[in-house]
Amino acid sequence: MRKICIVVNSRANYGRIKSVLSSVQEHPDLSLQLVVGASALLYRFGSTVEVMQADGFVPDATCHMVIEGDTPATMAKSTGLGIIELASLFEGLKPDIVLTVADRYETMATAIAASYMNICLAHTQGGELTGSIDESVRHAITKMAHLHFPSNDKAAGILQQMGEPEDSIFVTGCPSIDLAAEFRRGEAKNLFETYGGTGAQLDWNAPFLVVLQHPVTTEYGQGKAQIEATIEAVRRIRMQTVWLWPNVDAGSDDISKSLRMFQSHNPDFPVHFYRNFRPDDYVRLIDRAACLVGNSSSGIREGAFLGAPVVNIGSRQSGRERGGNVIDVSHSADEIAAAIRQQVAHGKHACDHIYGDGKAGGRIADILASCRIGVHKEFVRA
Numbered sequence: 001m002r003k004i005c006i007v008v009n010s011r012a013n014y015g016r017i018k019s020v021l022s023s024v025q026e027h028p029d030l031s032l033q034l035v036v037g038a039s040a041l042l043y044r045f046g047s048t049v050e051v052m053q054a055d056g057f058v059p060d061a062t063c064h065m066v067i068e069g070d071t072p073a074t075m076a077k078s079t080g081l082g083i084i085e086l087a088s089l090f091e092g093l094k095p096d097i098v099l100t101v102a103d104r105y106e107t108m109a110t111a112i113a114a115s116y117m118n119i120c121l122a123h124t125q126g127g128e129l130t131g132s133i134d135e136s137v138r139h140a141i142t143k144m145a146h147l148h149f150p151s152n153d154k155a156a157g158i159l160q161q162m163g164e165p166e167d168s169i170f171v172t173g174c175p176s177i178d179l180a181a182e183f184r185r186g187e188a189k190n191l192f193e194t195y196g197g198t199g200a201q202l203d204w205n206a207p208f209l210v211v212l213q214h215p216v217t218t219e220y221g222q223g224k225a226q227i228e229a230t231i232e233a234v235r236r237i238r239m240q241t242v243w244l245w246p247n248v249d250a251g252s253d254d255i256s257k258s259l260r261m262f263q264s265h266n267p268d269f270p271v272h273f274y275r276n277f278r279p280d281d282y283v284r285l286i287d288r289a290a291c292l293v294g295n296s297s298s299g300i301r302e303g304a305f306l307g308a309p310v311v312n313i314g315s316r317q318s319g320r321e322r323g324g325n326v327i328d329v330s331h332s333a334d335e336i337a338a339a340i341r342q343q344v345a346h347g348k349h350a351c352d353h354i355y356g357d358g359k360a361g362g363r364i365a366d367i368l369a370s371c372r373i374g375v376h377k378e379f380v381r382a
Contacts, residue, residue, distance in 0.1 A: 005095035009038035009106035015279035019178035019361030029369040037063030038106040039248040046276020070253040082109030103138035115144040122147035127155030129319035163379035172363040173356020181358025183280040199272035213294035215251030223254035233336035240270035304352040309343035323352035
């Protein structure tokens with residue numbers, strides 16, 4: 001039985017890999033090893049590890065690796081610490097394959113530790129284009145990985161352009177779409193009563209915005225001005241708003257401080273702040289929202305499948321393939337507000353399967369159970 005070690009480092013990681021966790025856990029020829037680390041362990045980022053445990057995923061190990069400080073230097077140092085800690089964990093777990101997700105700096109630590117220890121490395125969501133440090137990290141992991149699970153044919157083609165062997169590339173779709181396919185069919189319970197958070201009381205049956213804007217690492221120092229443009233646009237719209245806190249990347253404190261100032265100076269504004277939603281409930285939330293605003297890839301991935309109206313702000317998702325549900329704008333309050341009004345007036349868009357059909361998890365588990373395992377790599381010339 002093959003031992004598959006999956007490393008989950010953030011709330012976004014969990015949503016993007018949950019269906020694979022379930023499929024590996026249920027597969028008769030696979031044994032799941034789960035490592036939870038980084039911001040997924042931290043209360044202020046939603047205690048994702050507790051959500052996972054409630055879903056039946058009990059970690060085999062945890063990896064504390066986030067160094068406080070909210071700067072590019074602390075991100076680099078956290079990556080280094082992650083390599084050290086994960087190397088020790090992999091030495092004890094002795095997995096046959098390590099599976100890592102996407103493009104975060106913690107993912108880089110996973111890839112380096114596994115590849116240097118001659119452990120076969122599998123990678124989801126490779127070959128996508130976004131610009132910024134995320135793209136650099138994603139492509140670097142591609143060159144360390146031995147198995148690739150891209151979301152679509154375009155991404156697979158880019159992996160081949162990067163010299164990856166065709167027989168190591170399996171187009172499976174994005175596992176985050178599996179959640180969108182499964183849970184949009186569920187009952188749309190009142191999530192505002194289920195989760196705590198802080199701020200005004202919201203009406204589940206009235207239109208609302210969802211805002212999720214993360215710092216852009218390569219634009220460190222500009223986060224305050226960027227989030228204030230979004231705040232001003234939302235203030236002008238004056239629709240009740242669900243606002244999620246940003247991720248752990250450098251610059252998150254600038255965003256968080258501006259949000260707290262907005263809340264304290266506008267106590268009557270209809271906004272409620274949340275640290276986290278369970279992955280399935282987050283899908284239900286954006287499926288019901290009048291518009292998703294910010295720079296999260298979920299608007300482009302799950303949003304396309306759901307037909308959710310999305311206003312994508314700034315450069316964080318630049319270059320990523322997108323559907324007709326997305327309007328791209330700069331960090332201009334005028335542009336953001338106009339785009340939100342346009343999307344709210346339009347309503348739902350057509351469903352688009354550019355990131356998958358909702359069956360990625362099972363495909364990935366079957367490939368992990370049957371594929372050839374090896375760690376030798378050569379550049380394949382086109």
